[in-house]
Amino acid sequence: MAAEPAESAPSAPDTAESPAPAAGGKPARSLGPLRMVWGLAAHYPRQVALALLALLASSSATIAIPMRFKAIVDQAFGPGAHMGDIAGAFQLMLVIVVILGLATATRFYCVSWLGERVVADLREKVQANLLRLPPSFFEANSPKEISSRMTSDTALIEVVVGTTVSIALRNMITGIGGTAYLFFLAPKLTLQLLVAIPLIVLPIVVFGRRLSKASRTSQDTIADIGASVTETLGAIRVVQSFNQEERETARFHATVDRTFQAARRRIAIRAVMTAVVTMLVFGSITGLLWQGAIGVATGQISGGTIAAFVVTGGLVAGAFGALTEVYGDLLRGAGAASRLNELLAERPAIAAPARPIALPEPARGQIAFDRVTFRYPTRPDQPALSEITLKVDPGETVAIVGPSGAGKSTIFQLAQRFYDPQGGTVRLDGVALPSADPDAVRRRIALVPQEAVLFAASARDNLRYGNWEASDEQIWQAARAANAEQFLRDLPEGLDTFLGDNGSRLSGGQRQRVAIARALLRDAPILLLDEATSALDSESERLVQDALDRLMASRTTLVIAHRLATVRQADRIVVMDKGRIVEQGTHEELSRLGGLYARLASLQFDDRLVAEV
Numbered sequence: 344m345a346a347e348p349a350e351s352a353p354s355a356p357d358t359a360e361s362p363a364p365a366a367g368g369k370p371a372r373s374l375g376p377l378r379m380v381w382g383l384a385a386h387y388p389r390q391v392a393l394a395l396l397a398l399l400a401s402s403s404a405t406i407a408i409p410m411r412f413k414a415i416v417d418q419a420f421g422p423g424a425h426m427g428d429i430a431g432a433f434q435l436m437l438v439i440v441v442i443l444g445l446a447t448a449t450r451f452y453c454v455s456w457l458g459e460r461v462v463a464d465l466r467e468k469v470q471a472n473l474l475r476l477p478p479s480f481f482e483a484n485s486p487k488e489i490s491s492r493m494t495s496d497t498a499l500i501e502v503v504v505g506t507t508v509s510i511a512l513r514n515m516i517t518g519i520g521g522t523a524y525l526f527f528l529a530p531k532l533t534l535q536l537l538v539a540i541p542l543i544v545l546p547i548v549v550f551g552r553r554l555s556k557a558s559r560t561s562q563d564t565i566a567d568i569g570a571s572v573t574e575t576l577g578a579i580r581v582v583q584s585f586n587q588e589e590r591e592t593a594r595f596h597a598t599v600d601r602t603f604q605a606a607r608r609r610i611a612i613r614a615v616m617t618a619v620v621t622m623l624v625f626g627s628i629t630g631l632l633w634q635g636a637i638g639v640a641t642g643q644i645s646g647g648t649i650a651a652f653v654v655t656g657g658l659v660a661g662a663f664g665a666l667t668e669v670y671g672d673l674l675r676g677a678g679a680a681s682r683l684n685e686l687l688a689e690r691p692a693i694a695a696p697a698r699p700i701a702l703p704e705p706a707r708g709q710i711a712f713d714r715v716t717f718r719y720p721t722r723p724d725q726p727a728l729s730e731i732t733l734k735v736d737p738g739e740t741v742a743i744v745g746p747s748g749a750g751k752s753t754i755f756q757l758a759q760r761f762y763d764p765q766g767g768t769v770r771l772d773g774v775a776l777p778s779a780d781p782d783a784v785r786r787r788i789a790l791v792p793q794e795a796v797l798f799a800a801s802a803r804d805n806l807r808y809g810n811w812e813a814s815d816e817q818i819w820q821a822a823r824a825a826n827a828e829q830f831l832r833d834l835p836e837g838l839d840t841f842l843g844d845n846g847s848r849l850s851g852g853q854r855q856r857v858a859i860a861r862a863l864l865r866d867a868p869i870l871l872l873d874e875a876t877s878a879l880d881s882e883s884e885r886l887v888q889d890a891l892d893r894l895m896a897s898r899t900t901l902v903i904a905h906r907l908a909t910v911r912q913a914d915r916i917v918v919m920d921k922g923r924i925v926e927q928g929t930h931e932e933l934s935r936l937g938g939l940y941a942r943l944a945s946l947q948f949d950d951r952l953v954a955e956v
C-alpha cells in the first residue's frame with residue numbers, strides 16, 4: 344500500500360491513540376446540509392476532475408499491485424524462470440509503483456487543496472455576511488460562539504472535503520475492485536473470506552472507538568490539571584493567606600489521580616486491542632496461507648494466486664474497515680455545515696429599500712427625532728426611548744446628560760440606524776432613515792466612542808479607518824488638530840508603527856486622540872461623541888479637550904456629556920431620564936431650574952467644577 348501523508352486510515356492500531364480532532368457541535372441527522380459544501384467545491388471543476396482522476400488512478404494502481412505480485416511469484420519465482428521473465432515481471436511492477444506514488448501525491452494535493460480552498464471561501468462568505476448584520480444579532484449570538492463556528496466547524500468541513508470524501512471514494516473503489524479480483528482469483532476462498540472479514544474488522548472497529556473515547560477522556564482530564572494549576576497559582580495569595588495549601592494539595596492529588604486512572608484505562612484497552620488485532624490479522628493470514636498451501640499441494644491454485652489473494656484480502660479488509668468510520672465523519676461535517684448555513688442565511692434586518700431616497704447634497708447635517716419610541720429586541724417590555732422629539736440643527740452642539748440607563752447611548756444607536764424604532768421617525772437632512780441607504784446615512788456620521796477602539800494595525804491604518812483615501816499629509820493635519828502629532832512622530836516607525844491589540848502600546852489619552860483624529864479624517868457633517876468617563880491626568884485631559892473643540896467646530900454635534908466644560912459650551916443641554924427628555928436649556932437656565940440637571944451636575948461633574956455651578 345502507498346504511504347498516505349495525511350489521510351491516515353482510522354482504527355489502525357498505531358493511529359488510534361491520537362486524539363480525535365476537536366469535535367465542534369452535534370452531528371447532523373442527514374447528509375443534506377453538505378450540499379452547500381459541494382456547491383462551493385463545484386466552483387473548482389478542474390481541481391475536482393483532476394482529484395477524481397488521480398483517485399481512480401491510485402486506487403487502480405493499488406489493486407494492480409497484487410495482480411503483479413501474482414505474476415511475479417508465478418513467473419519470476421518459478422523453478423525454470425528465465426532472466427528475461429524475471430526482469431519483465433519486476434519492471435512492470437516498478438512502473439505501477441511509480442504510477443501509484445505519483446497518483447497518490449496528486450490526489451493528496453488536489454483533495455487537500457480543495458478542502459482548504461472550500462473552507463477559505465466558506466470563512467470569507469460567512470464573515471462577509473456577518474459584517475452586514477445589525478448589533479441585535481450579536482446580542483442573541485455571542486461573538487465567542489460565532490468565532491468557534493468559524494474555526495472548529497470549518498475545520499470539520501475541511502476534514503470532510505480534504506479527507507473523508509477521498510477516503511470513502513478510494514476505499515469503495517479498492518473494496519469493490521479488490522473483491523471482484525478475489526472472486527476472479529479463487530471464488531470459494533473469497534466467499535469464506537467475505538464471511539470472515541466482518542468478524543475481523545468488527546472487533547477492531549469496536550476497540551478503535553473505545554480507544555478514541557478513552558483518549559478523549561484522558562485528554563479532558565489533562566485539561567483539568569491545567570485548569571486546576573492556573574486557578575490555584577493565580578489565586579496563590581488567597582490560598583496562602585487562608586492557609587489552604589494542604590487542601591489545595593489534596594484537591595490537586597484527586598485531579599492527578601483521575602488523570603492517571605483515565606490513562607490506565609486507555610492503555611489497558613490499547614493493550615487488549617493490540618493482542619486482538621495481532622491475533623486476528625496474523626491468524627487470518629495464517630489461515631489463508633494454510634488453505635492456500637492445501638490448494639497448491641493438490642494443484643488447484645498457484646503460489647502466485649495465493650500471494651495475490653493474501654495481499655488483496657488485506658487491502659479489501661482495510662477498505663471496509665475505513666468505510667465504517669466514514670459515515671460518522673460525514674454526519675459530523677453535515678452538522679457543522681448546517682450551523683454555518685444558519686450564519687450564511689441570516690439576513691440583515693436593517694437594509695436599504697429597493698429604491699433608496701438619496702440624501703440631499705451638499706449635506707446640511709441636521710438630525711431630527713420625531714416622537715420616537717424604541718424597545719430593544721431582547722427587552723420588548725421596557726421602552727429604552729419613549730416619545731422622544733429632538734431636532735438638532737446644522738452646526739448646533741447638543742449635550743445629552745442623564746443618569747445611567749436613561750437612553751443616551753440609544754439615541755446614538757438610532758441615529759446611526761443600528762435599530763429601527765417601533766414608533767416615530769428619525770430623519771437625517773429631512774429624509775426618514777428607513778427610506779435611505781444605511782451606508783449613505785453612516786457616511787454622514789463620525790463617531791467618537793467612549794472607549795477608543797483601535798485595531799491591531801499600524802498607526803496609519805488606525806487613523807484613516809473611516810477614510811482610506813486620506814493622504815499622509817491629511818493624516819498629519821488631522822493628527823495635529825487632534826493633538827496627536829507629537830506622540831505619533833515619536834513612535835519608532837512613525838505612522839507605520841504597529842499599535843498592538845486595541846492600541847495597547849498607547850496610553851489612554853493617546854488612544855482617545857487617535858480616535859479624534861480618525862473622526863476628523865472622516866470629515867462627516869454630523870459628529871456623535873460619547874465622552875470618556877475614565878479620568879485622565881489634567882495635562883492629557885487638556886490635550887483631549889482641545890482636540891475635541893476643534894473636532895466639534897463647524898459640525899452638528901450630539902455629545903453624551905460627562906464634563907462640565909462640555910455642557911457649558913453646548914448650545915443646548917438635553918436632560919434625559921428613563922427614556923424621556925425631561926429638561927432642556929442652557930447650563931445656566933437648567934442650574935437655576937433646580938431640577939434633575941442641577942442634581943446631576945452636583946453629583947456627576949467633579950467637585951472642583953461643581954463649585955462653579
Ligand SMILES: Nc1ncnc2c1ncn2[C@@H]1O[C@H](COP(=O)(O)OP(=O)(O)OP(=O)(O)O)[C@@H](O)[C@H]1O
Binds near residue numbers: 482727746748750
Ligand atoms: N443592547 C441592549 N439590549 C437590551 N437593552 C438595552 C441594550 N442597550 C441598552 N439597553 C437598555 O436600554 C436602556 C437605555 O440604555 P442606554 O445604554 O441608552 O442608557 P445610557 O443613558 O446610555 O446609560 P449609560 O450612561 O450607563 O451608558 C437601559 O435600560 C438599558 O438597560
